[in-house]
Amino acid sequence: MRIVYGPIKSLGLGRAIAVDPISRHPKVCNFNCVYCHLGQRGITLLERTNFIDEDSILEQMGDCLYRDQCDAVIFKGTGEPLLASNVFDLARRIREVAPKKVALLTNCSLLREPQVLDELDAFDIIVAKLDAASEETFQEVNRPHHSIHHQEVVEGIKEACRRFRGSFRIQVTLLRENMGELESIAQICRDVGPEYVYLDHPEHCDPMHRVSKREMREAMDKFFGTHCRSSQERE
Numbered sequence: 001m002r003i004v005y006g007p008i009k010s011l012g013l014g015r016a017i018a019v020d021p022i023s024r025h026p027k028v029c030n031f032n033c034v035y036c037h038l039g040q041r042g043i044t045l046l047e048r049t050n051f052i053d054e055d056s057i058l059e060q061m062g063d064c065l066y067r068d069q070c071d072a073v074i075f076k077g078t079g080e081p082l083l084a085s086n087v088f089d090l091a092r093r094i095r096e097v098a099p100k101k102v103a104l105l106t107n108c109s110l111l112r113e114p115q116v117l118d119e120l121d122a123f124d125i126i127v128a129k130l131d132a133a134s135e136e137t138f139q140e141v142n143r144p145h146h147s148i149h150h151q152e153v154v155e156g157i158k159e160a161c162r163r164f165r166g167s168f169r170i171q172v173t174l175l176r177e178n179m180g181e182l183e184s185i186a187q188i189c190r191d192v193g194p195e196y197v198y199l200d201h202p203e204h205c206d207p208m209h210r211v212s213k214r215e216m217r218e219a220m221d222k223f224f225g226t227h228c229r230s231s232q233e234r235e
């Protein structure tokens with residue numbers, strides 16, 4: 001499996017090298033989102049653990065870290081990157097040796113854990129997923145493990161944004177299923193106060209979940225009062 005790949009074009013981060021601290025197939029996650037590009041099969045995990053040895057990740061990164069055409073390093077995985085318990089040490093080691101911004105893309109399920117909150121400053125940028133404003137839509141879209149609830153996830157996002165000293169950003173994936181509560185999702189974003197809100201659309205999911213480009217443009221108006229950007233800018 002690829003542990004390090006890219007550069008990829010990443011919304012708001014420019015050209016980034018991606019690091020997968022899980023590198024497992026099938027995916028290892030505590031959600032099973034309807035739009036997941038890793039497929040619907042996976043291992044459900046709640047406890048954080050080590051998947052890949054740090055030295056082998058750094059070795060694979062090699063001179064990627066020093067290439068001028070890479071602006072950032074982003075941790076995104078074949079599952080939730082925060083389930084990898086060495087992700088913070090890895091981020092710190094990369095920041096020590098390379099002049100790159102180090103970012104984390106997270107589903108926010110573990111932001112309720114004090115130990116996780118204490119270590120977030122290992123990153124320069126956090127991109128936090130928020131696809132629902134209600135428990136019902138959260139269950140329908142993100143399909144989390146039964147012990148994870150929407151309100152706790154939102155509280156975790158608020159607390160993480162309040163404590164984090166870097167750039168905190170929210171990513172909303174627009175789908176048929178959450179179009180009806182975009183105003184409420186936008187209000188949560190205004191309450192949290194991230195630096196940016198990114199509106200994304202899944203490229204590889206069943207067409208029944210997809211929204212049109214016109215709907216994506218219209219959705220941006222609902223996020224007034226935030227610095228909102230759309231993944232259409234990437235295209």
Ligand code: SF4
Nearest residue numbers: 029031032033036107
């Ligand atoms: S959180 Fe990410 S990896 Fe996990 S199921 Fe959702 S899209 Fe897939």
